[in-house]
Amino acid sequence: MGAHYTPAPLARFVADKAIAYLERSRSELLRVLDPACGDGQLLNAAIEALLEHGIKNWQAVGVEADAQALGEARNRLAHPGGVVHLIQGDFLRVASEFTPQQELWSEQDASAGLGSRFDLVIANPPYVRTQVLGAAEAQRIANRYDLSGRVDLYHAFIRAIGDVLRNGGILGIITSNRFMTTLAGKAIRSYLTTQLEVLDVIDLGDTKLFEAAVLPAVLIARRKNRVKGPKSYTVPFTRIYSHTRSVQEDETPARVSGGIIEALAFGDEGIVDAPEGTFAITRGHFAVTPGATDVWRLVSSQESEFLSRIREYSHQVIEDVAFVRVGIKTTADEVFIRKNWAALPREKCPESELLRPILSHEDARRWALPGRYVPAARVLYPHLVSGNGKRVINLADYPGTRRYLESFRSRLEARSYVAEAGRRWYEIWVPQDPAAWVSPKIVFPDISAEPKFYLVYEEYLVNGDCYWITLRPGTPEETLYLILGVANSDLMTRFHDAAFSNKLYSARRRYITQYVARYPLPHPDTPAALRVSTLTRELVEQTKQQSALDSIRQLEHDINVAVYEAFGIEWDGGV
Template sequence: MILTQEKKNGIQYTPDDLSLFIAQQLKYYFLRENSDSVSNQKLKLLDPACGDGNLLLAVQNVFKDIDYQGYGIDIDQKAIHIAEGKLNHNNFKLFSADYLSLIENVENVNLFNQPNSLNNEINNIDLIIANPPYIRTSILGAERSQHLAKLFNLSGKVDMYHVFLKAMTNTLKDNGILCVITSNKYLTNKSGKNIRDFLSDNFKILNIIDLGDTKPFSAAVLPAIFIGKKKKHSDNSSVPFTRVYESASSAKSTDSIDKLSTLLKEKNGIHSYKGHSFKVTSGLLDASVSDTPWNMATFAEKEWVTKLEKNAHKKFGDVFDVHVGIKTTADNVFIKKNWKDLDTNIRPEKEVLHPLVSSKTIERWQTHPDNLNTILYTHTIKNGKRIPIDFYKYPHAYNYLLEHKQQLAGRSYIKKAKRKWYEIWVPQQPEQLANNKVIFPDISQQAKFVYDDKGYYVDGNCYWLTTKNDVSNNYLLLATGVANSSIMEKYYNIKFQNVLYSGRKRYLTQYVKNYLLPDINNKHSQKIIKLVKMICKNPNDTKKLEKSINSEVQLAFNMQ
């Protein structure tokens, strides 16, 4: 894929309406936090990735009654020139520079103005407003990426906004205010723990606004606004939040909003914005705990979750192992719809071909066998261990693989791992794939859990559950009913909140293993198992049976 320079640099300039809202939030919280001791000195305000100046222009319009000196820095010299045309030169000094290089005192930085004093001027900043780049640091190259990770004590998959958050905190003076828009991933992802830790340790968190799938930017990024006062070891157990996501429910026809800033100020409920319905949820979250996602739920929602968890008997992780599907790294070779189209001498033997369930062929409760692809599987079990198949025993399959040897053998990671050139890269365990299991897609708008007793293989865009040792197969049937129920959908929406655009959810291991199960021995659980079996036998009755399952799940958890 060819990237524009903007995409390569993670550039997404802030729209006017959102810029104005962020500037208003910055002013409001500055005045609120300094109501008793507003300084007579001129404030220092910084945007370290100012782009073409939209955020600073909003500051200029909002901060008319406040004495400040503004600084704008951006690596893009053309963007700086555009910003210069927008802003009052008496209030702002603009520089073409790499902010991250400046604060780590790297030499040879290209500056327009005052090159000898900029490093000093951008220290002890009172106010920071920013929309830093949203890209992996790895795009900068291994050496630079590793240097930034070491400099700012970051580990794992590091985004540039992680680096900027730490760098801006270093630049900000004690009790200074930070108002920044970033990706919202750190709020709910397991990998966001380090940033959640850092923000909670270094700020009194004043507000968090998850913009969800309101799509303020053209790129496929879900943004969030963080507002904090630099103050170590603050009590962040009760932080105000607002969360806005597209909803399947309809808003009132008279409730039509044309500005995102207006939508973000609305009360809890469903509102119409740009022809779509959005649910606004506001309340208080506990940001003092970082091991789990920062849960943006109302008090009523949290009480409901607490009751459900109290009434649960087990978690999925207690009785199931969660697996990801097969990853071939050469789908065009290993996966086909119809192998019969090939010439006989290169048509793989049926013993090495297996029906494959993928996210496109899975629906709620069922898969359609006629729509399944078939995978040429390269592994078998010998003496309890997974080994590559000896394809000399399957000459037609081997002839087929030889036709694609250049592509398959060219996978450098295969060579490095000293694997056979024709191997699937992540084959999983074939004996487990052949067992009964529950399959579900990684990404979906709604729960799509399917009980499989046909030994289907599973594609890499899906996950699957198998029972742990000595666990009854009935748990798989119970899990299918519970996971597809309206109660577990509600639990996911409140507890995990990992929503992509247009209501699509990520059904990741870290979430599904924490799904809840009622006592399998109570009469309602037994009824759920029977109902799931009935759906498996007669999918035509799904709607009627699904309604009964929802009712039984509610009773099984004693949530009526």
């Protein structure tokens, strides 16, 4: 059910933020709703904040699917002086009594269930892929709210909350920060900027303020009173992420004794040392255009200056000179990938020419594999190069493989999408192009705390938890070294964070095609770029030979300095 309750200080922070935007006289009745109220923490914080703001005439409504949680909410919310109405049920169904507000100016009050529309909605809706509710329910939700792609329940909640907010009403929501940047979040971004006016965004990053599998963000928005023209406007944002960079002399961290919520509430900025750890708080503005589906990129003015400098010095991006692809996806790794093929009974052992060494995140490192390194795992790769393409093997030609795969036939046939795509039951789902494996490539893992790009000359395959870069035909091989030096540099880590802001927990980052393909490259003929390639070639050699660490560190440092120079940015000691 996606039940991760909001801790009290965060609940109060969101309530205060939202209430600050209310435009009501204190005597008017104020109606507040939490559409997935759990044990009532958030609704309670909202009521307390209303009382402190001198609002005495209020009604609170909580909806919750889970009866037990609702019982706890009932005890918590026994407030004197106001009306608390708790409803057990599915908010998406309860809200569907309200016609979607297509016309912003027509207030349409429903009489049953929730009563009239709300002045304030405060929510921490469930984060659950709608797919887990079953295909039919997922489809129903997607259709009703015009959603597509990897739809999450919180997308539907945002839409349904819009339907129950009165015009001018305020929404204060804690939710996953993913909708700001994902493809599936497109419809929500467009909705939030068309039907609502975004007032404030606080990306809580990897602060682990509560136990959820997502990185949370707080969003404050107002339901529009009237349709405004598609004029862009700027929204204040705050971002807080754990700070891993060594602290520079000129930035002594501010100590905050009351915790990070207090630091956020007091408007602190920069590096803060809080009881929860050391964090960097960035504040700035970002532009939104009503109806636009662009990603919401929270870039401070300092970062945007940095990005434009990089853009000015970049000659091309990686995808101009290379292909960036994900590794193979078998969708049955336990069948196709093993470290111990030799332990199988002889008659069931696949033919050795089909067993190919495969690199996965376990093999990932920086620069190069040590000489004579062989990945521990091998994949049973049932595809062969054929002309310009590939063909799947004929099992009759490989009796050992046939017997091995037959013993997993039901497991493999359960991948019904393989047959539906007109493919053989024993194919791997994404085999990539077997002819491309012979090219020299740069391999890197999908998730990692630091860049781990390394050069591979061997014909090793790459598993789906990693990506690989090969040069486009006609590109000089030297470019591979330039790409490697740039991709592993401190400067590119700064670029990655500023341009894509996609940190995960524990300061790990995602490295995927859509980001890495956009890494800028300097003009390859400039002296600094030539130095990057030469030094990287040297470093690859030394890594292969497992040279002394001092010598490797020195080369890494020299490459970092050269990359900064290649992009016209002064070396400042690095990340």
